[in-house]
Amino acid sequence: MNNCEYQQIDPQALSTPIPTPTLPQPTVVVEKEKREKARKKWEVFPGKNRFYCDGRIIVAGQSGVLPLTIGLILVTTGLFFVFDCPFLVKHLTVFIPAIGGVLFVFVVISLLQTSFTDPGILPRATPDEAADIERQIDSSGSSSYRPPPRTKEVMINQQVVKLKYCFTCKMFRPPRTSHCSLCDNCVERFDHHCPWVGNCVGKRNYRFFYTFIVSLSFLTAFIFGCVATHLALRAQGGRGLMFALQESPASAVELVICFFSVWSILGLSGFHTYLVASNLTTNEDIKGSWSGKSGAEDTVNPYSYNTIITNCCSVLCGPMPPSLIDRRGFVPVEASSQTSATEMELPMLPVKKETNVVGGPALSQLPPHAFQCAQGTKDLLGSASRSPCPTTGKPQPVAAADPAVTFNPALISDPAAMPSLTCGGRHHSHTTSPPDEPRHHHHHHNRHHRTRSRRGRGSKRPALHISNPAYNASLSPPSSPGPRPSHTGARDPRRDSIVALH
Amino acid sequence: MAETHILQDLQHQAAIASKVYVQRDYNSGTICKFQTKFPSELESRVDKQQFEETMQTLNNLYAEAEKIGGKSYLEGCLACMTAYTIFLCMETHYEKVLKKIARFIKEQNEKIYAPLGLLLTDPIERGPRVVEITIFEDRSIGFGR
Numbered sequence: 002m003n004n005c006e007y008q009q010i011d012p013q014a015l016s017t018p019i020p021t022p023t024l025p026q027p028t029v030v031v032e033k034e035k036r037e038k039a040r041k042k043w044e045v046f047p048g049k050n051r052f053y054c055d056g057r058i059i060v061a062g063q064s065g066v067l068p069l070t071i072g073l074i075l076v077t078t079g080l081f082f083v084f085d086c087p088f089l090v091k092h093l094t095v096f097i098p099a100i101g102g103v104l105f106v107f108v109v110i111s112l113l114q115t116s117f118t119d120p121g122i123l124p125r126a127t128p129d130e131a132a133d134i135e136r137q138i139d140s141s142g143s144s145s146y147r148p149p150p151r152t153k154e155v156m157i158n159q160q161v162v163k164l165k166y167c168f169t170c171k172m173f174r175p176p177r178t179s180h181c182s183l184c185d186n187c188v189e190r191f192d193h194h195c196p197w198v199g200n201c202v203g204k205r206n207y208r209f210f211y212t213f214i215v216s217l218s219f220l221t222a223f224i225f226g227c228v229a230t231h232l233a234l235r236a237q238g239g240r241g242l243m244f245a246l247q248e249s250p251a252s253a254v255e256l257v258i259c260f261f262s263v264w265s266i267l268g269l270s271g272f273h274t275y276l277v278a279s280n281l282t283t284n285e286d287i288k289g290s291w292s293g294k295s296g297a298e299d300t301v302n303p304y305s306y307n308t309i310i311t312n313c314c315s316v317l318c319g320p321m322p323p324s325l326i327d328r329r330g331f332v333p334v335e336a337s338s339q340t341s342a343t344e345m346e347l348p349m350l351p352v353k354k355e356t357n358v359v360g361g362p363a364l365s366q367l368p369p370h371a372f373q374c375a376q377g378t379k380d381l382l383g384s385a386s387r388s389p390c391p392t393t394g395k396p397q398p399v400a401a402a403d404p405a406v407t408f409n410p411a412l413i414s415d416p417a418a419m420p421s422l423t424c425g426g427r428h429h430s431h432t433t434s435p436p437d438e439p440r441h442h443h444h445h446h447n448r449h450h451r452t453r454s455r456r457g458r459g460s461k462r463p464a465l466h467i468s469n470p471a472y473n474a475s476l477s478p479p480s481s482p483g484p485r486p487s488h489t490g491a492r493d494p495r496r497d498s499i500v501a502l503h
Numbered sequence: 504m505a506e507t508h509i510l511q512d513l514q515h516q517a518a519i520a521s522k523v524y525v526q527r528d529y530n531s532g533t534i535c536k537f538q539t540k541f542p543s544e545l546e547s548r549v550d551k552q553q554f555e556e557t558m559q560t561l562n563n564l565y566a567e568a569e570k571i572g573g574k575s576y577l578e579g580c581l582a583c584m585t586a587y588t589i590f591l592c593m594e595t596h597y598e599k600v601l602k603k604i605a606r607f608i609k610e611q612n613e614k615i616y617a618p619l620g621l622l623l624t625d626p627i628e629r630g631p632r633v634v635e636i637t638i639f640e641d642r643s644i645g646f647g648r
Contacts (some may be wrong), residue, residue, distance in 0.1 A: 081541065123632070133523075157530060173631075174535065212586070317583065318580055320571070321597060323595075
């Protein structure tokens with residue numbers, strides 16, 4: 002989209018576009034590699050999302066029951082148009098299929114937008130940032146042991162709000178942000194993870210979600226009403242309902258589907274209308290953050306504008322921030338000390354990039370992957386936080402173990418307070434986040450496996466470890482998450498085929 | 504172009520000494536606002552007044568992006584009526600202001616911070632959670648080899 006506008010001043014990009022081969026400058030080699038091996042950021046995205054169309058479309062790792070949702074909507078509306086509309090047009094008015102068509106279009110478009118839009122995923126902290134935060138925490142707290150959950154308190158509109166530290170993303174979560182364990186991302190203004198749309202609902206797609214459920218409730222109610230009218234008209238003249246059903250069996254199917262869905266969808270719409278009017282999220286409502294359930298005294302919602310109209314307008318019609326994860330941008334060559342170490346070796350290389358300096362294949366291919374090492378493996382961030390210098394050695398098994406302990410309580414919501422709504426129900430499955438402990442047992446194997454499945458030219462990651470002396474000094478078996486290899490294995494062929502299309 | 508050469512040379516001649524992070528200020532809610540407190544590591548490098556002015560302008564630009572007013576409501580309502588398909592063709596107000604911010608950061612870097620051996624990273628690259636300020640070692644080789 003407008004990716005180039007957001008990139009920081011990149012010295013390689015500023016240098017002459019056509020490198021002169023006669024001058025053995027480091028920029029020449031680095032830029033050549035960058036152009037030929039540059040990867041898009043979605044390819045190194047650390048969360049569990051999947052990307053299609055070269056990063057244009059983002060879906061959650063698990064598609065949930067999205068196919069079922071789409072199937073139900075298409076089947077019901079299809080049956081309606083084919084079996085009920087002709088009769089109703091003849092006996093009533095031609096506006097019936099017109100209204101149905103408009104509602105159907107709204108439903109499908111808003112559903113697709115909810116499912117395929119980035120909900121407001123926050124990019125994870127860079128190693129330097131994580132190290133800086135760790136330093137601040139350590140300096141302010143006790144240094145003899147790692148204190149349990151790290152929190153920071155801020156004052157918002159005279160209300161004390163606790164910011165929690167996210168161990169996966171290595172940052173203090175902004176207010177109203179929550180980490181979705183299904184998608185493995187921190188999402189801004191996290192509402193809930195909806196299995197029906199197969200995506201998280203957060204700041205950026207809440208308005209699409211709301212439009213979807215409202216238009217769906219209108220559509221369901223409309224179809225229900227029309228089908229009931231159709232059957233009533235057919236049953237007129239003493240012929241009876243059974244006769245009408247025999248004449249138009251499809252209407253019976255539609256009637257059943259609509260009857261059962263209209264209650265839940267209307268209920269959900271009503272619930273979300275209440276949330277919109279009071280500027281709350283499902284997450285906050287369930288946890289009772291602002292209603293005093295958690296035992297605190299007079300807590301009011303600090304984000305509310307105190308008038309319903311303003312709340313509705315700010316939630317539904319407010320400014321639409323762009324996606325922060327910049328999926329289609331190129332992974333920049335990280336100009337940190339790890340790559341400056343490799344860049345310093347480059348002048349020794351002739352311009353040809355196949356030459357090995359220290360035994361690993363394609364040293365020239367290191368810088369993008371050095372960056373990927375930094376960004377792609379969340380566990381390495383834990384290690385980087387131990388040292389001020391941004392090398393990606395030393396993972397800390399302890400760091401990975403902590404999230405399982407301190408993290409889940411944040412996600413556990415009060416089961417008793419769970420509304421009997423489908424979307425709310427899914428929220429509780431967050432508590433079953435994959436345990437972090439088994440990860441340690443799969444360190445080395447999984448890391449290489451993931452490398453192979455991710456890139457299919459897998460020798461680079463081991464080369465990285467061998468070649469850069471800075472790594473060897475602090476290298477120990479890195480950890481990587483258990484579920485990840487199967488996940489990336491699953492998404493790789495699709496991604497490769499999509500990339501091949503471009 | 505001379506300014507870009509300065510930055511380019513800076514990146515290649517100077518090694519990164521350290522990075523300073525200016526965190527977000529959440530006192531006014533979830534809007535994007537950065538702390539204007541002057542970090543101690545920059546004391547020797549840049550004028551406090553200048554830095555605070557830069558941060559204040561940045562905060563004002565973000566406030567403009569996130570402003571809820573007539574224009575944003577209009578945009579929102581229009582988008583809602585077209586089932587949000589208008590986002591495919593039109594650039595939102597927020598994105599326009601983000602471009603403005605990117606230009607502002609670039610200009611500040613070129614004019615003020617690069618000659619002092621500093622580099623501001625556009626916060627949008629980091630979340631926007633932080634303003635990352637990279638401090639380069641003072642090699643004193645001089646610019647423009």
